Amino acid sequence: MKIVEIREKTLPISSPIRNAYIDFSKMTLSLVAVITDVVRDGKPVVGYGFNSNGRYGQGQLMRERFLPRIAEAAPESLLDESGNNLDPHKIWATLFKNEKPGGHGERSVAIGTIDMAVWDAVAKIAGVPLFQLLADRYGKGQPNRKVFVYAAGGYYYPGKDDAQLKDEMRSYLDRGYSVVKMKIGGASLDDDLRRIDSVLSILQDGQRLCVDANGRFDLDTAIAYAKAMAPYNLFWYEEAGDPLDYELQATLRNYYKNPMATGENLFSMQDARNLIRHGGMRPDRDWLQFDCALSYGLVEYLRTLDMLKEHGWSASRCIPHGGHQMSLNIAAGLGLGGNESYPDLFQPFGGFPDGVKVENSYVTMPDLPGIGFEGKADLYREMQALSA
Structure with missing residues (x-):
C-alpha cells in the first residue's frame, strides 16, 4: 500500500469578529487530503485534516517543503511493521527531515495539518474510530x-x-x-x-x-x-x-x-x-x-x-x-x-x-x-x- 497523492486547498473562514489581538476578516485555513491506494467499499481511503482558526493556511509551505519529501520517499518506508497500514511516526520523521530544531511557528501548523489527515487515514484503514485506535x-x-x-x-x-x-x-x-x-x-x-x-x-x-x-x-x-x-x-x-x-x-x-x-x-x-x-x-x-x-x-x-x-x-x-x-x-x-x-x-x-x-x-x-x-x-x- 502507499500514499498516492496529498492535496491542499486554502479556504476562507473570514468573519467580522475580533478578539483582543486580531480580527478574522482575512482568516484562512488549509484543508488537506491524503489519498491512499487502499480500497474500502469500492473507494480509495482518504484521510482529511485542517488547521485550527487563528493561524493561516499553509499551502505554499506544504508544497515547497513538506509534500515533496513524502513524494520522494520510498513508499515502504512510510508503512508500519505489518506493511498493512501507514506509520504516522515514520511519516512525521520524513516531513521533518532536514529541519533544524527551534523556530516552530508556521511549519508546525503545516506539519500538524498533514499529520491530522494521516491519522484519519490510518484509523480508516484499520476500520475503527481514531479514539479507539488511540486507546488501544x-x-x-x-x-x-x-x-x-x-x-x-x-x-x-x-x-x-x-x-x-x-x-x-x-x-x-x-x-x-x-x-x-x-x-x-x-x-x-x-x-x-x-x-x-x-x-x-x-x-x-x-x-x-x-x-x-x-x-x-x-x-x-x-x-x-x-x-x-x-x-x-x-x-x-x-x-x-x-x-x-x-x-x-x-x-x-x-x-x-x-x-x-x-x-x-x-x-x-x-x-x-x-x-x-x-x-x-x-x-x-x-x-x-x-x-x-x-x-x-x-x-x-x-x-x-x-x-x-x-x-x-x-x-x-x-x-x-x-x-x-x-x-x-x-x-x-x-x-x-x-x-x-x-x-x-x-x-x-x-x-x-x-x-x-x-x-x-x-x-x-x-x-x-x-x-x-x-x-x-x-x-x-x-x-x-x-x-x-
Missing part, C-alpha cells in the same frame, strides 16, 4: 466515550451590545453547554467587567464562565484584571499575557488563586515543557490548551503528554484549543479533560458530527471510522470536493 495503542484500551466540551464565543463584533452578548451565551446554554467562554482585553477593564457581569447574570446553578484575553496584557494589566475578577469564581482566566512570557504567567499566580489556562500558542513539546518548567502553572487547578493541529500534530502531542507525565501532570488537565474533531478523538482516546467547541463560528470546520448532542457540556462519541468527518455533511462536502 497508547491508553488502556477503554476510551472515554463521553467528552467534556465548552462553548467558545463572546467575540467583539461591530455593533454588538451586552444584550446581544447575553443572547449568544443563552443560545449555547440552550443547546446543552454548561460552560461558556467570552473574550476580554479588547475593551477597557470597566467595559469588560460590565460585559462579564452581563453574562454572569444569565448563568444558573452549575453553569460557569471562562474569559480569554488572547495574550493581550502586560503584567500590570494582567494583574489589574486578576484582582478585579477574583471574586467571580470563573472557570478559568485564559492567556493573560504573551504565550512565551513565562515570567508573566508565573508572577500572575501570586495575584490570582482561581484556575488559569494557556498553551494554545505553544507549538512544540519543547515550548510546552518551558511553560511547565518556568510558567508557574499549577497541576491541581490550571488548564493546558495545546492544540495538535497547530503544533506538529498528534505525533508531537504524544511527546508532550509524555513530558507532562514526567513533570507530575495528568492528561486530564489538557483541554485543547481549536474546536475540531481531531482533539475530540484525542480527548476520548487518551483521557484529556475535554475539548473546545465553536457551535456557530468557523463553519463548517467547527462542531460535531450530525446528530451528536451536547448534554450538560458532554458529548458522546459516535462510532465513525477515522476522525469522523464523514458524519458532518457540510464539512464532508468540502472534503469530497478536494479529493474527487
Whole structure:
C-alpha cells in the first residue's frame, strides 16, 4: 500500500469578529487530503485534516517543503511493521527531515495539518474510530466515550451590545453547554467587567464562565484584571499575557488563586515543557490548551503528554484549543479533560458530527471510522470536493 497523492486547498473562514489581538476578516485555513491506494467499499481511503482558526493556511509551505519529501520517499518506508497500514511516526520523521530544531511557528501548523489527515487515514484503514485506535495503542484500551466540551464565543463584533452578548451565551446554554467562554482585553477593564457581569447574570446553578484575553496584557494589566475578577469564581482566566512570557504567567499566580489556562500558542513539546518548567502553572487547578493541529500534530502531542507525565501532570488537565474533531478523538482516546467547541463560528470546520448532542457540556462519541468527518455533511462536502 502507499500514499498516492496529498492535496491542499486554502479556504476562507473570514468573519467580522475580533478578539483582543486580531480580527478574522482575512482568516484562512488549509484543508488537506491524503489519498491512499487502499480500497474500502469500492473507494480509495482518504484521510482529511485542517488547521485550527487563528493561524493561516499553509499551502505554499506544504508544497515547497513538506509534500515533496513524502513524494520522494520510498513508499515502504512510510508503512508500519505489518506493511498493512501507514506509520504516522515514520511519516512525521520524513516531513521533518532536514529541519533544524527551534523556530516552530508556521511549519508546525503545516506539519500538524498533514499529520491530522494521516491519522484519519490510518484509523480508516484499520476500520475503527481514531479514539479507539488511540486507546488501544497508547491508553488502556477503554476510551472515554463521553467528552467534556465548552462553548467558545463572546467575540467583539461591530455593533454588538451586552444584550446581544447575553443572547449568544443563552443560545449555547440552550443547546446543552454548561460552560461558556467570552473574550476580554479588547475593551477597557470597566467595559469588560460590565460585559462579564452581563453574562454572569444569565448563568444558573452549575453553569460557569471562562474569559480569554488572547495574550493581550502586560503584567500590570494582567494583574489589574486578576484582582478585579477574583471574586467571580470563573472557570478559568485564559492567556493573560504573551504565550512565551513565562515570567508573566508565573508572577500572575501570586495575584490570582482561581484556575488559569494557556498553551494554545505553544507549538512544540519543547515550548510546552518551558511553560511547565518556568510558567508557574499549577497541576491541581490550571488548564493546558495545546492544540495538535497547530503544533506538529498528534505525533508531537504524544511527546508532550509524555513530558507532562514526567513533570507530575495528568492528561486530564489538557483541554485543547481549536474546536475540531481531531482533539475530540484525542480527548476520548487518551483521557484529556475535554475539548473546545465553536457551535456557530468557523463553519463548517467547527462542531460535531450530525446528530451528536451536547448534554450538560458532554458529548458522546459516535462510532465513525477515522476522525469522523464523514458524519458532518457540510464539512464532508468540502472534503469530497478536494479529493474527487
